[in-house]
Amino acid sequence: MEPWLTPDEPTISPRKADLLKGLDQVLYLLEAYLRDLPDEALWWTPAPDVPPIGARLQHVVGASSRLATYALEEAYDPNALAALAEQDWTTTGRPKTDLLTEVRQTLTGIRGRILALPDEALDEPRPVGRRRIPVRRAGILHHLIEHAAHHTGQILLLARLWGFHSQGAQRVTGK
Numbered sequence: 001m002e003p004w005l006t007p008d009e010p011t012i013s014p015r016k017a018d019l020l021k022g023l024d025q026v027l028y029l030l031e032a033y034l035r036d037l038p039d040e041a042l043w044w045t046p047a048p049d050v051p052p053i054g055a056r057l058q059h060v061v062g063a064s065s066r067l068a069t070y071a072l073e074e075a076y077d078p079n080a081l082a083a084l085a086e087q088d089w090t091t092t093g094r095p096k097t098d099l100l101t102e103v104r105q106t107l108t109g110i111r112g113r114i115l116a117l118p119d120e121a122l123d124e125p126r127p128v129g130r131r132r133i134p135v136r137r138a139g140i141l142h143h144l145i146e147h148a149a150h151h152t153g154q155i156l157l158l159a160r161l162w163g164f165h166s167q168g169a170q171r172v173t174g175k
């Protein structure tokens with residue numbers, strides 16, 4: 001069953017449940033979309049300057065970790081985080097299982113940290129980025145989920161396009 005349809009647990013507040021289910025939903029969809037995809041599909045570049053699925057997965061890991069840092073850590077170096085952001089889009093050729101494991105570890109790690117947070121802490125403002133713009137923790141965490149979900153939609157579309165692309169390649173080579 002899709003996580004958003006699952007019943008609430010009595011020990012978890014509705015506000016936190018919505019965040020946790022949002023994270024679970026992203027992971028559920030990513031795993032479903034990538035289940036039958038071979039490694040070569042992850043590093044297929046659909047057009048110039050359009051990053052492949054693998055780089056997008058790296059970006060989901062990187063951006064989610066950075067946003068979680070903004071929301072959940074007391075002190076951080078915004079310049080160090082900005083430098084890390086540039087590495088998201090590197091073509092590493094990492095295999096699917098490796099990338100999916102990292103996505104799963106990142107999102108379930110964030111899940112655990114949200115679960116451990118007192119409800120009142122969700123409304124505390126946290127300084128975001130170099131300009132230290134104050135944003136409520138819950139606002140940052142909602143953005144983390146929305147951001148991961150929008151890249152998940154892109155990954156679904158790329159997976160479909162790769163399907164057509166690979167079929168076309170088979171026809172050309174007569175297989």
Ligand code: NI
Nearest residue numbers: 059063147151
């Ligand atoms: Ni992004």
